[in-house]
Amino acid sequence: MNWLALVFVGVIAFALSGPVGMLGRRRENGWQWVSAGVAVGGGLCGLVAAFAVLLGTLTESLSLPAAAPAMTLDLRVGPLSAFFLIPIFAIGSLSTIYGLGYWRQSRHPRTGRKLRLWYGLLIAGMAMLTLCQNSIDFLIAWEMMALSTFFLIITEDQKPAARQAGWVYLVATHLGTLLLVALFAILRVVSGSFLLRPVPPGQVGMGLQTALFLLAIVGFGLKAGIVPLHFWLPEAHANAPSHVSATLSGVALKMGIFGMLRVLTLLTARPPAWGFFLLTLGAVSAFLGVLWAIGQHDVKKLLAYHSVENIGIILMGLGLALLGEAEHQPVWIVLGMAGCLLHVWNHGLFKSLLFLSAGSVIHGAGTRDIDRLGGLAKSMKITAALFMLGSLAICGLPPLNGFISELFIYLGLFHTMARLPILSLAAAVLAMVGALAAACFTKAYGVVFLGTARSNFRRAHESSPTLWIPMCILGAACVLIGVAPSLVLAPLMHATATWSGQTLPALGGLVPARTLSMLGVGLVIGIGVGLVWQRNGLRQARIGITWACGYIAPSKHMQYTASSLAQMLLTALRPLLHQRRHEPQISGVLVGPSQFHTVVSDPVLKDAVEPIWRRLRFTLARGQGFQKGSIQNYIFYMLLILLALLAFTLPLAMLWRLLF
Amino acid sequence: MTTFIGICLQVALLALLPPLLLGIINKTKAGFAGRRGPPILQVYYDLLRLMKKNVVISSTTTWVFLAAPLVSVVSVVLAGLMVPLGPTAAPIHFTGDLIMFAYLLALGRFFTTMAALDTGSSFEGMGAAREFTFACFSEPALFLALLVLVKLSGALSLSAMLLPASHVRIGSTASAALVLIAVSLFVVLLAETSRIPVDDPNTHLELTMIHEVMVLDNSGPLLGAQIYASSLKLLILAAFLLHIVLPLNPALVGRDWGLMLVGLLVVAGIIGSVESLMARLQLRFVPTLLVAACLFSGFGFLLIL
Numbered sequence: 009m010n011w012l013a014l015v016f017v018g019v020i021a022f023a024l025s026g027p028v029g030m031l032g033r034r035r036e037n038g039w040q041w042v043s044a045g046v047a048v049g050g051g052l053c054g055l056v057a058a059f060a061v062l063l064g065t066l067t068e069s070l071s072l073p074a075a076a077p078a079m080t081l082d083l084r085v086g087p088l089s090a091f092f093l094i095p096i097f098a099i100g101s102l103s104t105i106y107g108l109g110y111w112r113q114s115r116h117p118r119t120g121r122k123l124r125l126w127y128g129l130l131i132a133g134m135a136m137l138t139l140c141q142n143s144i145d146f147l148i149a150w151e152m153m154a155l156s157t158f159f160l161i162i163t164e165d166q167k168p169a170a171r172q173a174g175w176v177y178l179v180a181t182h183l184g185t186l187l188l189v190a191l192f193a194i195l196r197v198v199s200g201s202f203l204l205r206p207v208p209p210g211q212v213g214m215g216l217q218t219a220l221f222l223l224a225i226v227g228f229g230l231k232a233g234i235v236p237l238h239f240w241l242p243e244a245h246a247n248a249p250s251h252v253s254a255t256l257s258g259v260a261l262k263m264g265i266f267g268m269l270r271v272l273t274l275l276t277a278r279p280p281a282w283g284f285f286l287l288t289l290g291a292v293s294a295f296l297g298v299l300w301a302i303g304q305h306d307v308k309k310l311l312a313y314h315s316v317e318n319i320g321i322i323l324m325g326l327g328l329a330l331l332g333e334a335e336h337q338p339v340w341i342v343l344g345m346a347g348c349l350l351h352v353w354n355h356g357l358f359k360s361l362l363f364l365s366a367g368s369v370i371h372g373a374g375t376r377d378i379d380r381l382g383g384l385a386k387s388m389k390i391t392a393a394l395f396m397l398g399s400l401a402i403c404g405l406p407p408l409n410g411f412i413s414e415l416f417i418y419l420g421l422f423h424t425m426a427r428l429p430i431l432s433l434a435a436a437v438l439a440m441v442g443a444l445a446a447a448c449f450t451k452a453y454g455v456v457f458l459g460t461a462r463s464n465f466r467r468a469h470e471s472s473p474t475l476w477i478p479m480c481i482l483g484a485a486c487v488l489i490g491v492a493p494s495l496v497l498a499p500l501m502h503a504t505a506t507w508s509g510q511t512l513p514a515l516g517g518l519v520p521a522r523t524l525s526m527l528g529v530g531l532v533i534g535i536g537v538g539l540v541w542q543r544n545g546l547r548q549a550r551i552g553i554t555w556a557c558g559y560i561a562p563s564k565h566m567q568y569t570a571s572s573l574a575q576m577l578l579t580a581l582r583p584l585l586h587q588r589r590h591e592p593q594i595s596g597v598l599v600g601p602s603q604f605h606t607v608v609s610d611p612v613l614k615d616a617v618e619p620i621w622r623r624l625r626f627t628l629a630r631g632q633g634f635q636k637g638s639i640q641n642y643i644f645y646m647l648l649i650l651l652a653l654l655a656f657t658l659p660l661a662m663l664w665r666l667l668f
Numbered sequence: 669m670t671t672f673i674g675i676c677l678q679v680a681l682l683a684l685l686p687p688l689l690l691g692i693i694n695k696t697k698a699g700f701a702g703r704r705g706p707p708i709l710q711v712y713y714d715l716l717r718l719m720k721k722n723v724v725i726s727s728t729t730t731w732v733f734l735a736a737p738l739v740s741v742v743s744v745v746l747a748g749l750m751v752p753l754g755p756t757a758a759p760i761h762f763t764g765d766l767i768m769f770a771y772l773l774a775l776g777r778f779f780t781t782m783a784a785l786d787t788g789s790s791f792e793g794m795g796a797a798r799e800f801t802f803a804c805f806s807e808p809a810l811f812l813a814l815l816v817l818v819k820l821s822g823a824l825s826l827s828a829m830l831l832p833a834s835h836v837r838i839g840s841t842a843s844a845a846l847v848l849i850a851v852s853l854f855v856v857l858l859a860e861t862s863r864i865p866v867d868d869p870n871t872h873l874e875l876t877m878i879h880e881v882m883v884l885d886n887s888g889p890l891l892g893a894q895i896y897a898s899s900l901k902l903l904i905l906a907a908f909l910l911h912i913v914l915p916l917n918p919a920l921v922g923r924d925w926g927l928m929l930v931g932l933l934v935v936a937g938i939i940g941s942v943e944s945l946m947a948r949l950q951l952r953f954v955p956t957l958l959v960a961a962c963l964f965s966g967f968g969f970l971l972i973l
Contacts, residue, residue: 383788385730396732405775406768418767425819429973432815439770439811440804446778447800454785454796460728520762527760527768531746538738545889546723546734554726554787555885562728568785568793577801580955 012068012085014057015139018097021050023132025104026125034117043124044104047131051101054135058093061085065502069141082141082203089138091349091503092266095356096138099258100131102478103251106364109474110251110371123163127252130156134263143192143202150188150267154181154231157260160252161244173243176613179621180230180240187227188267191220195274209276217277224271225286232264234323235293238316239613242304245312246376250367253308257315258360262352265322269507272330280334284431287327291437294320298444299584302451302574303608306376307366310452311359314402317441318355321417322348324434328420329508335427338512343420345504346515350496351413354489358401358410361482365395368475369456373468378455378570385457387468390476392457394483399449401486404442407528409489412496414438416519447577455570462564491528494521571606578608586611670921674756677925682748686899687711689906689936693863696940697870711899718892726885728788736783737886737893740776744897747772748904750826755916755924757827766814766826770807773860776897777803784882795881798951802866802878805958806856812965813849813856817912819972820845830911831918838915841971848968850912855961857905857939859954861898864943866954876948906935 025047032039060066069084085093104127113120133152140146158181162174198207198216207217226237233241241261245253297316304310325348332340368391370376373384385392401408418438424431455462470476489496497515505512556562578587586609592602634645691708698705707713725733750765752758781799784792817829820842836842859866862879871877883894910931916924949957 383728385732392730400775400778403774403778404771405778406771411771415764415767419764419824422815422818422824425815426822429815429819429969432818433969435815436808436811440808442771442774443800443804443807446774447804450778450781450785450796450800454782454793458730458732458782458786459788518763520764523760523762524768527746531742534742534746535735535739538742539735542734542738542889546725548722550722550724551727552724554728554789556789556791562788564788566790567788568790568797573785573793573797576797576951577804579952580801580805 010068011057011061011066012070012083012139014053015061015085015093015135016083018050018052018054018057019132019135019139021046021053022100022128022135024128025050026121026128029113029124030121032113032121034121035114037113040108040113040120040124043128044108047104047128048101051097051104051131054093054097055101057085058090058097061090062087062094062499062502065506079144079202080142081145083139083145084141085139087499087502087506088269091499092138092262092352093135095259095262095353096131096134099255099356099360099482102481103127103255103360103364106251106254106367106475106478107249109472110367111249119163123160123249123252126156126159127255130160130255130260134259137263138266141204143195143204146204147185147188147192150263151185153260153263154185157181157244157256160256161248163249163252164247167247169243170247173240173247176617177240177244180237184227184230187223187230191223191227191271194220194223204270204274206274206276212276214277214279217275218279218282220271220275221282224268225289228264228267228271230264231267232261232319232323233316234289234319235296235316236612236616238293238297239610239617241316242300242309242312242610245315245363246306246308250308250363250370253312254360254363254367257312257363258356261315261319262322262356265319265326265348265352268326273507273509278330278334280331283327283329283331283334285327286323286330287431287434290320290323290325290327291434292320293317293323294441295437295444296584298441298448299581300608300610302444302448303578303585303587303606305378305570305605307369307378307381307452307456308363308376310378310448311362311366314362314445314448315355315359317445318351318359318402321414321438321441322351322355324438325349325351325413325417325420328417328424328431329504331424331428331431332420333508337423337427338510339423339518340420341508341510342501342504342512342515343416343423343518345507346500347413347416347420349500349503350409350416350489353496354401354409354413354486357482357485357489358398358408361394361479361486362398362402364475364479364482365391365398368471368479369395369468371471371475378452380463381456382462382564382567383458383460384468388457388470390470391479394476394479395457396453397483397486399453401490403446403449405446407487407490407524407531409486412489412493412524414442415524419519444577447574451570451573455568455573459567460564462567462569491532492525493519494525497521571604575606578606586614671756674754674921675759678749678753678756678759681753681929682745682900682903685932686896686903687715689902689932690895690899692933692936693940693943696937697944700941700944711895715892715896718895719889721888723888723890726787729783729786729885732779733783733786733885734890736779736786737890737897739779740897741893741900743772743776744900744904748900751904751908752827752830752911753903753907754928755831755918755921757831761825761827763824766818766824766829769826770810770814773901774803774807776901780882780894783886787885789885791875791881792884794875795878795884798867798878798954799882802859802954802958805955805962806859809852809856809958809961809965812962812969813853816845816849816965816968816972819969830908831916845968845971846912848964848971850909852961852964852968853905853909853912855957855964857902857909858942859958859961860905861902863939865946865949865957868948876951902936902939903932906932910935 025043029039029043067086072081074081133149136149158178164170230237294317301310301313325344328344329341401410404410404414421432421435501515554562588607590605690711695705747769749760750769781796784796821829821832823829867878
């Protein structure tokens, strides 16, 4: 069986799913189902192939002639790329199914077809990215992914917020691509070929390798959303349609991580400073990401900041693995890399689940503002239960999958104690991040789903099965990895060994997978039996009202809101935040209605990127005269630049001799 | 055989001892105040009474409210099975159980705060906000203390970490580090079990309470479960602390069990004394106290680097 071909079928199916859907009329749903069928069929092919490659530790490669001269399309699928292909195809397919109910063609006649076109290209681009062995192909796939993301963010381009988010994203992604072009150009010069091969160790000095490393971290970090390169992320993920946000957050960010892993396999130097740098960067991202999330009032923006946090946790694992390579500690490599990779899967699962549930809330209740919601657990039972599951998983609480990957990273950090104990301080940071995440999700779930409705939004209703079936599948995967971690040990080991290229100690010997399963099952059964027993006992329970010190008519305004819940924590951590408070002015004897609200804005965007951007625009405005808007002018500019380059590369004397 | 007896003893203690600690705390406080106070077994009577009572459930609540007391009890019991109460290894011990331990306590807290928000009451929301805010500061203090113990013992399991901690030679640098983390863990214990100076379990003013106000709407068996879970948490954290402080000797198992039992009662007495002698801190200073606990643990960590 040619698994690579099967993966390729998946890529083609996703790329074609958009055009197929265009055959239908603007207000008909039929062709949307055909389009989804094509995509999901391709996704299943891709999943089967990826699992086969990953579990069988196979490597298959293929070289196709390309249209451009002296170029080939070099593809290879191995355990590491298969590891990343699995979330791409799985979450891509599930989000497509979700889109059938969430972004129905008949309800979105203007945007439905173009959304599916770009969505298919996004998934196809990401899948291609994991296969490319040639830097030119890699960059083409990268841009395919990056540009389709832009069009997906501005799906609702009638909204100024979406357009704004789209522009910020476009600038950020181009900046990243620029650095990647530089990175691959240097690699081309060093290795003498566009093929992605390890640089020859003797010829390339430490300085150049470190420069390449930094280019990769910044270039791919802009995509992954590491602090302080995350500034485009929260708005972009908040403004895209929810199933697109799920894919962007759950999968597309991980392509940045994949890029880093890929480039690290090309570099041969491993100074400890690299690992230390990544570990620190990860800890800072995780901490600041969750801190900024707590102050958010928009449920999708809150989730987007949690992506910054989780990318930080993934990076901590990667940093630990790099340090393991530098210090020749195979145990650190295994635990760090396995934690990093498993968190890539886990974050994909629970973050997509949370975004899809948030989409279901938006669909049912019509707003993203946490402070307007409340009491949805009664009208949207399934969504509420699944959001709770996702919250438990993202906080790393047992017995769900988030706990398992965080446990790997914790154990790896504890293992550094014997040699470099200072690294283990990162475990304390991770603990605080966990507690802050729990606080944030208590707030999010508590305010959105519990209590009573905080405003008179239109009557909320449970979403259709096309929405909650994909969510249930994601939730089931979270539980499965959580209670049976031994299932993922083999795939993790294969991918880790492929990345590191060394013989490593088995993961099964380092983590107590069976004990974890038993405890997880014990916890679930204990609580389950308790609930059944309790239900029998509660038959005669009296129903009353909430105790409010004898007040007999509690009102919705008496409840805590998202702002008031977070207020104490934000006050305690004020030096680290950029919080603006809008306090009520109380004057006179008869006080009128007044409002209090807080805004936690992103310090990187507000205090660094925007001022620089304004100054840059002011400076560049002087060159606006060149921007004529007619194609002839631009062709003329191109000619001028070509001539300039020619004059620069060919010595002038040679040019002289050639002409006369 | 000793391990089997140890496990039986541990399970029995986990099941039966916790309310007694609350009784001792209350008795100590009564003594300081010059009252006779409730009988030392009063909490057992209270629990039995609550178990027989019917419950009142607020119409605002959902399944989260009903599940929370259960999740608290189950997760704290599981966490309790990982901490050795005596000189023998705990019934459950495996590589990394220290992380499971911390996260199980977090799971219980997550559901308790969630249930508080489920009632839609401003008082309970207030309690929840305070509880998770303080947890954010006590968690790093706990983990820094765990790091010190990992470094000293070279083990990654609570049983293997705590048992040798009691044989550190007095006067060594390690013993200084242990003193520092013991102080830190005592503060964490006071915060996690909602005692003065962090929280006042006896006050009748909802505005000033933390844990008590979160369970304000619980009644009957639901309230009983919450009280039991919080007293069990007190027992576990006290045992954790005692392992760091007490000089146990692995050769004398019988003596060590006695020492641990007496130690637990003494810790309860000390908590009662602290409650009688100190005023509750202003709420805005509680994070400062917990940051101080982090610093104590952190300095302990620096000492053994």
